[in-house]
Amino acid sequence: MKVAIYARYSSDNQRDASIADQFRMCRLHAEKQGWQIVEEYSDHAISGSSLLRPGIQALISDATRGRFDLILAEAMDRLSRDQEDIAGLFKRMSYSDVKMFTLSEGEVSHLHVGLKGTMNALFLKDLADKTRRGQRGRVEAGKSGGGNSYGYDVVKKLDANGEPIRGDRRINEAQAEVVRRIFRDYAAGKSAKTIAFALNRDGIPAPSGGDWGFSTINGNPKRGNGILNNEMYVGKIVWNRQRFVKDPDTGKRQARPNPETEWVIQDAPELRILDDDLWNAVKTRQGEMRTERDESGIADVRKMNHRRRPKYLFSGLTKCACCGGGYSAISAALIGCSTARNKGTCDNRTNIRREELESRVLNALRTRLVDPEMFARFCEVFTQEMNLLRMEGRAGIASAEAEIAKIDRELDTLLNLILKGGAADAINAKMVLLEQRKKELALFLAEAEEPPPLLHPSMALQYRKRVQQLYEALQDEEEEKRIEAADILRSLVDQIVLTPVDGKMEIDVQGDLAGILTIATQTQNPAAGKAAGSQLKMVAGAGFEPAAFRL
Template identity: 55%
Template sequence: MNTVAIYARYSTDMQREASIEDQIRLCTERAEKEGWQVAGGYSDHGISGASLLRPGVQGLLSDARARKFDIVLAESIDRLSRDQEDIAHIYKRLSFEDIRIVTLSEGEVNELHIGLKGTMGALFLKDLADKTRRGMRGRVEAGKSGGGNAYGYDVVRRVDANGEAVRGDRTINEVEAGVVRRIFNEYAAGKSPRALAHMLNNDKIPGPSGKGWGPSTINGNRHRGTGILNNEIYVGRLVWNRLRYIKDPETGKRVSRLNDKSEWVIHDLPELRIIDQDLWDQVKARQGALKACITGQNSPGMWDCRRPRYLFSGLMKCGVCGDGAIQVNSERIGCAAARNKGTCDNLLTIRREDLEALVLDGLGKHMMDPALTEVFCQHYAQTMNRLVAEHNATFHTKRIELDKIERDLDKLVQAILDGVPGNQVKSKMNELESRKELLQRQLLDVKEMPVLLHPNMAGYYREKIEQLREALSDETMRERAVEVVRSLIDRIELTPIGEEGKKIPSISLQGRLAGILALATDTQKPPLKDGFDDESVKLVAGVGFEPTTFRL
């Protein structure tokens, strides 16, 4: 007597779990009619036929190798698989073991069934995917969710006047929205995704999946729009179809691919905004700076872009050979080449705590020396005033031209109302309208630029340095303070001076003019924008005021 294994699958597109019992019952009746002995049953509940990674079908193939049955019986071929490659694989595996496949729909299965039915199953899956995407796009075009839900929002469940379920609506979950704001604020202040994950887990805050937080949940992928920090729904912008998912033929698992921007569907949903634009821009700026550090033209790579272990890690250099100065033991700083290679004779070391104190003291007392600062401010203001005047002149010229075009258009409209044939003024109106649109685009984000220079810049700078020194001893503010302090420094050189046997380390500090200006003018970045770049600073960096070097 032939032994038979029954396979049944409940597909996600059928949405009827009772289907499994129906299939098994019909197959059992067929086996009894044929006089076959049922050796066992295999089933997969709620799993698509597009994947072969199903426990039921894997168990079936495993037992087939052990020859526990002679026939596999199913309702139809597409219950075994809807994928052309997978159904051919199953057929070849079972044929090798001399096991037949019989279905209630097709009878005994042969190569012709595999080819035709496999193709039909693949076409069915493609058609189903197209219909599903079409329906999802329709919901997105109406400003509703295209599937799934983001952390910080609740799904709104309601019915319309006809009793039909209305799907795709969301509302802000204020508790989770508070967590989202906290993540953005802490990241903008200098915390890493790993530190944020630890902080949230220590505070017993459940993650999006209901479990703990991980760095990738927060950071995600900036270009793919994944992760809390990259989800544009938090600024009221719904982006759908950014990614597409395809099955890896080697593993059977889905992998994501980034679609071209022309395929994205974007809608503004201001009622769902959680993060204000300034905070979003700060986060994007910090992500961009980290990316530039890793991939820039002269980038040191990921290893050197990591968070510094000590306050001035990576900024210290040997003044003799130019190699890095490192922590040679638990307390002291010295030349790496002298210690590790023996290629430098600078064996002098200095306590790390003393070095940090001297540099911080130098930043406050020497970097913005009042006498030099006065000369610098004079030249800086002259150069910036010239740049601002050129910028504002261009702005006003375009503004005047736009006003004139609007007056000319009004005159042409009045001429038509007075009886002048429209075809006589049509070309002129089109020309003016095109020029008007161009000027409006150019002036959209352009504003008059004042010179942002604090009258007591040196004093204000020293006050900020003192605040930073205090913040360095406060654990809640240290990470951000470290970033600001490091933004003021390009290089710290350690050079031995004095007679042989009595040498002491001399510290040469080179500062970043852009960072100094940012701190001195109380801005997030130096007072350069709307077309002004670092060239503006270079024009005055060496005139009268030399912020780059002094010795301690």
Template identity: 60%
Template sequence: MNGTYGYDVVKKFDEKGEPIRGDRSINQAEAEIVRRIFREYVAGASPKQIAVRLNRDGIAGPAARDWGFTTIYGSPKRGNGILNNEMYIGRIVWNRQRFIKDPDSGKRVSRLNSREEWIIQEAPELRIVEQELWDAAKVRQQTVKQNTETGEANGIWERRRARYLLSGLTRCGVCGGGYSMISATHVGCSTARNKGTCSNRLAIKRADLEERVLGALKSKLMDPALFQEFCDEFTREMNRLRMEGRASLEAARTELGRIDKQIKSTVDAIADGMYHPSMKAKMDGLEARKAQLKAELAHAEEPPPLLHPKMAGFYREQVTGLAAALRGDEGESRTEAAERLRSLVSKIVLTPADGKLTIDVHGDLAGILTIAQANALSREVSDGTDTRDQLRIRQNSNGRPREGAAVVAELAKQVKLVAGARNHRDRHSLVVII
């Protein structure tokens, strides 16, 4: 199934043989699922309940994926999600949003256009949902929104509404879905509860999770002054790795262009009557290499943009501020710690292991801590104070110690915290994954 759920793409060609894009026809089987979703929602079922039922019944969602809360509810403001797609009432809306490139991350981010900029085309032949059913769903959405805003939706809304320290950062290590509040006190895998398609049912108290993460970071940030050199080194190392990735891609593209020219020259020579049996073997080799390069480039990701030299100063400021916030009390210091964390951590992954949760911290902070540990080990090696474990980290597979930047480059940019039983405070220790 291509395009919008509930429709099939109609393949047509013009007189020149060029594809005519945009034509659709109603997929009757999927259309009935769309109507079922609207009927169940209007009858009082929540999007989460509807998703669980659809997955339980073995009904594939859009792009053959599992159904989830967001697939059904989406965003009324952006017009996405089954309950908000106006194509189901015979209206095609274009230019609802635009995409811009974030100058720091290099990623595309969406921005909603004003309603005056929307382009709307009436297409009554594409209507799937009757107007009365659509209107009833909109009324219920508005009622739920008002109840939520006034705190009447459930008794614990006010406690849940406040953004907790690690909100939006936690992910399930089994399915990759979000780890979010599942009760007033615990966080768990959203996919396991909303879709029923993830096996990770382990939950952890939000307060315990925050204590373990902050406790581990606090122990590693006792002297922020030591981190200044590591922030500089981290910025340099990340830029070196990104430049290597960029050079590798450019080399592949250059070689591909050279091979194309060689193939063309060989074909031209054959066309001019200069065929020799050795040309076939040469062409076979060129075509094989061309296919290999095209496959590599198709799966390669563009390296992110280089970090600005001033980013080292930014990292120093954020790490120093994070350490100061962690030394403070609850309240403003805790809020500041959350803001600092978000600038340095991309995600925190919780994975079940032997009945407990391991916690992997990903992002720039993990890289900075890794470099810090590598430098600390380097100094200890030179002082002759290595323990057996430290030597193991420092060695290559051939037993020879790694040198300088090689240690930094080979260490994974992540830090692991083990969340065990609540009385095991020694489990706050940070473990670098090699």
């Protein structure tokens, strides 16, 4: 029997050596049973509350491909502690004819899944409750209840039993001076963006170690994040502003605000960096900024326009050639380098009108993206390569089909031998091996894909006709048609690189070959176009790129 071993450790006072210990015990058990170990999978320091782990995902993928017959682990909680996940894993493995076996529970059954899944889920809840109780206790003792804030260092100390004492902080004087500078500049009327530019210009690293951005400084006043909203700077520790809930579909944590009545606030005067006058001056200016926007109505209008107006046609596809950052709207009509505007670490200050960019790119998509002569040559070379792939693919499929037919004949022969009184044990063992091989071949045939359809040089003309139709649809009175046309046109572009040259903008458009092939063949299945597009590297030797051009 072919076996895969899985090991994991996470939060319950385990260490990296725990993985090796789990592997060792599982190997010993497999050896005693005479099982063949074909692969070992592991996840280090990752919680079992989600299946979004590289090791377990690789195991699931290989199991569905029939690489092994059984999964062996130390205990069910190594595989998952989530009720829904362990039940789903068991169901998926049952469908793939892969058994689950653990040293603690033995062969996993529906009963194990129900009972152990509940127990493991309760363990996670108990662990979370204990963690929160510990954090609350630290906060009430005047210590930090979570991660570290900019301006402070973590104090590492041990208690009498050698256990780490958690939550102690001390002021980092160099960072504290940066905090004071930010507050002074903001109170003096400077914007967060201007402050970020100055910090980057002076080579002062941000909390993340990279460049400062205005959002790092502004943060979110309601959530209490961002430099300007951290009450620890005036000697107050605020804990439990928000809670995190796991999205059942993605497994990712989502922040949810807690009511103010559930906040825990504790004085910590030894952590004060700012005096009350400077803090209050900043809070006053923040309030004035919000009030001015509300009274003028600008903020509300922007929100309404944002909800009504979709992103511009090539949003997210434009890149700055100088820094690699994206381009974003700086007004209703202009777009510019986001890095230059928000961080000041890029010198590209050349902007371009959004309508001009869209007009130039759309015109090129209609007339220049696929040159008929070049595309005809591309199709010729591409077709040659695809024919080779077809021949190789069909050869493998034909070979598998022939071997299955041979196995069927051998099985019939062996069955007849048993009926005639042959040695049943020996013959049965041979039949088991043949059935296993037949299963592997059947799985190969089930996953084998036919190469995509061949191209025809006339598709260049079909492509131009289709793009013209989409261009006209952008002007249609029906919103649904405009949105659909915009989505399809976006699929033709991989990225648009903008390069400032002598005050003007050069535009390099890199086409998405999969999208081009999809609309050129009028196919309703984008996957077919993507399959063909994946072969682009194979024909690169022809010395041209039919999907790239400069404006």
